[in-house]
Amino acid sequence: MTKNRCAGCGIALQTSEKDRPGFVPEGALAREPVICQRCFRIKNYNDASSVAIDQDDFLRLLGGIASTSSLVVHIVDLFDFEGSLISGLQRFVGSNPVLLVVNKIDLLPRVTNWNRLRNWVQKQARANGLKVADVVLCSARRNIGFDRVVETIAELRGDRDVYVVGATNVGKSTLVNRLIADYSDLHRELTVSRYPGTTLDAVHIPLEDGRSIIDTPGIVYKSRLSEVIPRESLQAVLPEKPLKPMTYQLNAKQTLFFGGLARFDFVEGDHQSFTAYVSQGLPIHRTKLEKADELYEAHKGEMLSPPSREGLESVPPWTRHTLRIQPNSDADVFVSGLGWIRANGKSGALVDVYAPKGVKVLLREAIV
Template identity: 70%
Template sequence: MINRQEEDIRSCAGCGVKLQTEATDKLGYVPAAALEKELPICQRCFRIKNYNEAASIALDQDDFLRLLGGIAGTKSLVVHIVDLFDFEGSLISGLQRFVGNNPVLLVVNKIDLLPKGINPNRLLNWVQKQTKKEGLKVVDVVLCSAKRNIGFERVIESIGRHRGDRDVYVVGATNVGKSTLINRLIRDYSDLERELTTSRYPGTTLDAVHIPLDDGKEIIDTPGIVYKHRLTEIVPRDVLGALLPDKPIKQLVYQLNAGQTLFFGALARFDFIDGDRQSFSIYISNALQVHRTKLERADELFAEHKGELLAPPSREQLEDIPAWTRHRLNIRRGTDTDIFISGLGWIHVNGASGALIDIHAPKGIRVLTRDALI
């Protein structure tokens, strides 16, 4: 038997991470029985070895930035995966200063979630414009849906065109579909059955998995970064099913007068403070309920019905979510503008007359205006 002291210092024979038996969603998890093996490997490496499947593991922001800090000294292609539905929330701010002279390929995932009929060239132009605003220089932008296998051949083609003799670092926030794309890369690029059953994986980094490629290079699968400015990171796990869309979102259009309010479950609130009567288009998960009321009744309605009529989350779950803070936004006349709430979706202001809007969302959640996506 292996005693607790020995267990505490054992490392994965695959990726080198310190093994632990408590948290299945954290790095280094291994079932206790597996520690009896001479060369135990963590559950993540086990799934890569036996099922050609990479599991999704998350790091907090500070640990992730320390990991990024080593990329500049490598010769790599950096594949940055973002979620089109949560573009500003999932983009890694400041990535440029960490990657040095290494090229960055931006893979924009989950295009299947947008309503049908959206012009792909418009999407591409919008992404390129927003990326430039964020100060990120990229060698290519590829739109895809890893889950629906849309555009993935373009991802493979672009990686092949820009990689040369480089390793491939794959980086991204949690819930952007990174593990789905990694699994596709594994199947396309790596003979894992031959490589991984005969020797230790070539990586020893504590928080990344090194996956050997047929040409001697590697895919470095980095854990997903946790950004607390996204609603998806602060809600209970059983709320994610309602928050994260899994099929094309349906546009909801509301004709509102000033002095009206929209609740998005108990997750956020939209107040139309001032402006001419106009329409607002809502782009959120189809599983979320929108409730309209008068602004003068909004506080009372929330106090009485949060977690019940206004749900999710439940009243008990709301106790673990930061209290709302208000964001006042002045939408200028004649602009084509989205109001973006990270992890929830966005509201398109359709009117040309301008509007004064208040958004109430949990403290720390990113709320901003941007050029309209649709």
């Protein structure tokens, strides 16, 4: 490796952005060999810190998996399931099995039917074209279900390598750290290699049986609200405690504002209730539809926040999504990175959802 590339993973080294691939402190450039901060932390602390790359680079990274003999562990965020599921993953993995690890189950109410949830996950995965060998529900934060994750990986991998893939902020580094602690002999020299034709830091962590855990960078999806809002707004949007559902009895022509990040208009339908599953840190304001535009212009960035007035400048303008909820359907209105609103009525409804341009908004079968 040349001095401008990591001797561990081959990534081009840089000293300016800690959260991007290839970062190395300037003071470490004099070491021999030079390795990036991520490889250093894996080798010395058993710690696989998260880095992120854009979608095109990530897809090129996935391109070589089909030709390997591997178990692919895909980690998704239950709170943002559709937003964190890697679209098109199936065409890259070939005949290799996929284990779907669903993180952050601690955010759902304790009365959740876990068997029903597991069936829901399998159904949603199939609907997105992903064939999974198994589904494991867990919580990295609460250390719930992680033993089962490790057991299932052992059952499915045989003598294969293990590729760990996922979007940013789904708990991938926590799982990789656990696998390193359980399986890897890091007294050996850290041996890593690059995929042909890339300079991405897919880190190969040696296992005792001669195979490797391949830790891939997190993919950034701009269709997730958490990726397009100011960093200072994330604390209000990303829940850390179990969700407390908020139910609103609405007549047609009423509106709910979720801070200044999204707007839900109940346009047509009988009087009915809607239940919001969002972070407790995100204020919800109710008003009449006829006053909604005026209210937003007068109070955005202040009463209707986050984001702040200054933060609004960096958020894309809203796009309207018109959704028709069919009668007698158990449906969620899902906004990627924000949460979801369950429609409880049986008579159907017409709703408009406003969210920053590019953020994924859809109707789905109710999760709970």
